[in-house]
Amino acid sequence: MPGERASSTIREDRWSYLWLLIGTLISLFWTIPLVWWLSPILVLRFIRTQKVWRGFVLSWLATFAIVGITQYEMLDALMPSPLPVYLVTVAFTALPYTLPYLADRLLAPRLRGFGGTLVFPLAVTVVDYVGARANPLGSIGAQAYFQYGNLALMQLLSVTGMWGITFLVNWLGSVVNWAWERDFDWPSIRRGSAIYAGILAAVVLLGSARLAFAPPVMGAVRMHGVTVVDMRENWPELHRIAAEDGWEAMRQVAADYRDRTLEATIQEARGGAELVHWPEMAVMVPGEDEPSFVARCQEVARHEQVYLAMGVGTVFHDGRPTEVKLIVIDPAGEIVMEHHKYALVALEGTKGGDTVLRTVETPFGTLSGLICNDTNHEEVVTQAGRNGTDILLSPSMEHRAIDPIHAHMAIYRAIENGVTVVRQADNGLSFVVDPYGRVVSAMDHWTASERVMVAQVPASSSVFTIYPYIGDLFAWLSAGGLVAAMLLVVILGREARARPAG
Numbered sequence: 001m002p003g004e005r006a007s008s009t010i011r012e013d014r015w016s017y018l019w020l021l022i023g024t025l026i027s028l029f030w031t032i033p034l035v036w037w038l039s040p041i042l043v044l045r046f047i048r049t050q051k052v053w054r055g056f057v058l059s060w061l062a063t064f065a066i067v068g069i070t071q072y073e074m075l076d077a078l079m080p081s082p083l084p085v086y087l088v089t090v091a092f093t094a095l096p097y098t099l100p101y102l103a104d105r106l107l108a109p110r111l112r113g114f115g116g117t118l119v120f121p122l123a124v125t126v127v128d129y130v131g132a133r134a135n136p137l138g139s140i141g142a143q144a145y146f147q148y149g150n151l152a153l154m155q156l157l158s159v160t161g162m163w164g165i166t167f168l169v170n171w172l173g174s175v176v177n178w179a180w181e182r183d184f185d186w187p188s189i190r191r192g193s194a195i196y197a198g199i200l201a202a203v204v205l206l207g208s209a210r211l212a213f214a215p216p217v218m219g220a221v222r223m224h225g226v227t228v229v230d231m232r233e234n235w236p237e238l239h240r241i242a243a244e245d246g247w248e249a250m251r252q253v254a255a256d257y258r259d260r261t262l263e264a265t266i267q268e269a270r271g272g273a274e275l276v277h278w279p280e281m282a283v284m285v286p287g288e289d290e291p292s293f294v295a296r297c298q299e300v301a302r303h304e305q306v307y308l309a310m311g312v313g314t315v316f317h318d319g320r321p322t323e324v325k326l327i328v329i330d331p332a333g334e335i336v337m338e339h340h341k342y343a344l345v346a347l348e349g350t351k352g353g354d355t356v357l358r359t360v361e362t363p364f365g366t367l368s369g370l371i372c373n374d375t376n377h378e379e380v381v382t383q384a385g386r387n388g389t390d391i392l393l394s395p396s397m398e399h400r401a402i403d404p405i406h407a408h409m410a411i412y413r414a415i416e417n418g419v420t421v422v423r424q425a426d427n428g429l430s431f432v433v434d435p436y437g438r439v440v441s442a443m444d445h446w447t448a449s450e451r452v453m454v455a456q457v458p459a460s461s462s463v464f465t466i467y468p469y470i471g472d473l474f475a476w477l478s479a480g481g482l483v484a485a486m487l488l489v490v491i492l493g494r495e496a497r498a499r500p501a502g
Contacts, residue, residue, distance in 0.1 A: 013049040020046035024062040030070050031405070033147050040173030044120065047101045048109070048177060056102045063094040077401035079347070096131055100124040103482070104174065110489045114192035117178045121171040122482040128166050129475035136347060138376025140402075140409065143169065148408040154437050155207030157415040158465035160474040161378060167478065168200060214436050215463075220456035221364035221391075223432065224273035225424035225443070227451040228261045231281055232397055232427040235313070238284050247286070247317050254284045258293060262300060268452065269304035274364075275457070276306055279426040280341075280372045280397040281313035281324060290314050294327070294335070302333030307362065309369065311395035311424075321351040326369045326395055328360060336360040342380070343373035357383040364459035365390030372396040375410045385417030385468025390460050392419045398428025400446070411437050418463035424453065435463045 013019075023042030026035050043062070047055035068090045081089065100123035108116040124143070132139035139145075144162035147153055147169065156164045175196045179189040234257065242250035261283050265276050285293050290312075301308040307330055314323040324341040337360045340353030357380070359368045368389040375381060375394055384392050394410050407429035414421040418435040431442040432455040441455030 013045065016046045016049040019043070020058065020062060024066060027066045028070060030066070030146065033150060036143060036146050036169050037172050040120070040124075040170055041176045043101060044104060044173050044177045045180060047105050048181075050105075052102070052105055055105060056098065059101050060094060060098040063097045064091055067094045067097070073401040074399075077399040096127045099127055100170075107485050107489050108174065110492060111485065112492075114178065114195065117171065117174040117192070117196075118481060119485050120174040121167045122478045122485065124170040125163050125167045125475060125478040126482055129163055129472060129478070132162075133379075136344065138343060138373065139378055140376050140406065142166070145405065145409055145412065148405075148411070151211060151437050152204045152207035154412070154415055155210045156203055157412055157437075158210075158418065158467055161416055161467050161472060162412065163472065163475040163478065164203075167474070168203065171196060172200075211436055211438075217434070217458040217461060219364065219459035221274050221362075221459050222272055223275040223277055223422060223453075223455050223457045224268035224271065225277040225279075225422070225430050225453035225455075226261070226264050226268055227279050227424065227426050227430070227445065228264045228282065229257045230426065231257075231279075231284070231313075232399075235281060235284060235397075251286050251289065254286065255289070258283045258285065262296065264452075265306075265308065266300060266304060269300075269306040273306055273454075275309065277309045277393060277422060277424045278311045278395060279424045279430075280311040280326075280395040282311040282395070282426065283313070285312055285314045287314055287316040287320075297327075298329055298333040298335070301329040301331060305331045307331060307367075309393050309395070311371070311397075321345075321349055323351045324348075324371060326371055326393065328367065328369065328393075330360075330362070337367070337369065339369050339371065341371040341374060343371075343377060355380050357381070357387065357389070359387055359389055364457070365461065367391050367393065369393035369395075372398075375413050378413060378416060379471065381413045382417060382468040382471060384413070384419050385465055388462065389417070389419050390462045391457060392417075392421050394421055394423040396423055396425040396428055398425050398445070400427055403427065403445075404429040407431065411439075416465060416467045418465040418468075420458050420461045422455075422457055432457050434458055435461060435465075 019042040023039045027039045029035050043059055047059050075086065075089065100120055103123040104120040108119045128142050132142050142162055144165040147165055153165060175192065178192060182188045238250050238254055241253055261278065268276050297308055297310060307328065310327045312325045312327055314325065326339040327335060328337040330336045337358050339358060341350060342353035342355045345352035357368050357370060359366050366388045368384055369392065370381065372395065398406060407423060407425065410421050410423050411433045414433050414435055415437045420435060421433050424430050425445060427445050429442065429444055430453045432440040434440055440458065441453055443451065443453035445451060
């Protein structure tokens with residue numbers, strides 16, 4: 001507190017290696033939200049009791065082990081590579097996660113009082129943000145996603161986006177270490193502890209109040225999401241048939257899959273659906289067959305008087321990139337919206353979209369849509385919070401290795417933008433979630449006996465949120481705060497050197 005002297009002295013702790021070991025071991029249970037609150041406490045305690053570079057290298061090695069063990073299945077599914085390449089990838093992936101600990105070790109001891117606790121959460125937030133923007137996979141892996149389930153805390157998304165949650169979770173680690181270094185002497189730590197506890201309590205209480213006073217749903221549209229063919233398995237099989245048996249053989253098999261999907265669509269429409277929703281790339285359509293197939297779908301929508309949201313993958317015999325599309329047809333048989341997937345086009349070898357979220361007015365509100373990994377780019381999805389979208393469609397073709405974590409990411413977009421998200425998935429979790437992150441309906445591909453999700457989707461349900469208008473301001477403020485901390489350390493260092501000895 002006031003009057004405390006800046007110091008970079010190593011604080012001895014004979015248990016320091018035990019703290020690193022425990023912090024590393026509990027991090028292996030990375031899907032448990034509480035782990036992300038507790039692990040930084042222990043790793044920070046370790047690195048603050050070590051010489052700078054020894055502590056940094058050992059922390060990096062611990063992070064390397066954690067990432068290498070816990071993320072193998074996920075990274076192998078998204079970016080399969082030989083073991084040596086995988087280890088190099090893990091080494092580089094682990095490095096940014098360790099940099100905030102280095103920043104804390106170098107800066108926090110040189111800052112006076114409780115203000116030094118801000119260094120670590122600021123650094124984590126900046127690293128998380130930069131990683132989300134630099135990663136071709138988008139924000140997948142961002143720390144805030146691992147707080148899924150705490151709806152009161154998640155309401156903070158509507159203001160700060162993910163970055164406020166990241167900051168709050170990691171601030172606990174440096175606050176506890178600040179108190180630890182003062183032997184938890186209550187008179188010395190009372191004010192700082194009250195500041196953190198008060199802010200955390202305010203966030204949770206305001207989030208709880210937001211949920212408690214959420215307006216009731218005034219209307220609904222009956223949506224049937226249908227996953228007819230497991231295209232995660234059959235999409236590569238169709239490519240194999242084209243390569244080994246010829247293009248015409250593939251066309252015949254793909255046509256059979258399309259017929260089955262349309263038959264199921266008609267069945268659901270006659271079962272009361274007002275909107276029928278397919279997953280991403282629910283059908284493979286050779287380019288020469290697309291006009292006739294789309295015309296059939298238009299006729300089905302017109303005859304059954306249903307909105308049809310189709311996940312389509314159009315392939316070409318001449319080697320052109322696959323077009324991954326969401327096509328929406330209205331009950332008049334008109335194509336009213338078409339969205340081309342914009343994410344992962346380089347990795348997947350597909351034709352990319354223009355990142356513009358289009359809308360269409362319907363009797364149940366403003367409809368928009370994107371596709372699967374598009375939801376990983378929250379900076380693009382903020383259009384939904386500004387363009388009046390009520391219902392955001394998100395057809396997906398999932399990897400089991402990242403299910404249901406990847407599905408939960410789409411729920412964050414609902415709260416950030418105040419929209420209802422409808423996600424129909426192949427090989428993953430399908431759901432309807434309201435603008436507050438509350439699940440209205442869900443269907444698990446792996447446990448459902450019939451892969452049909454029936455839901456009453458809230459109509460005209462959008463709510464105003466701040467985040468789409470201020471964007472990642474909190475992350476930029478965190479970057480500014482970290483730079484300010486660095487400058488302050490430089491100034492304090494110069495003052496200390498200029499002060500007469502004795």
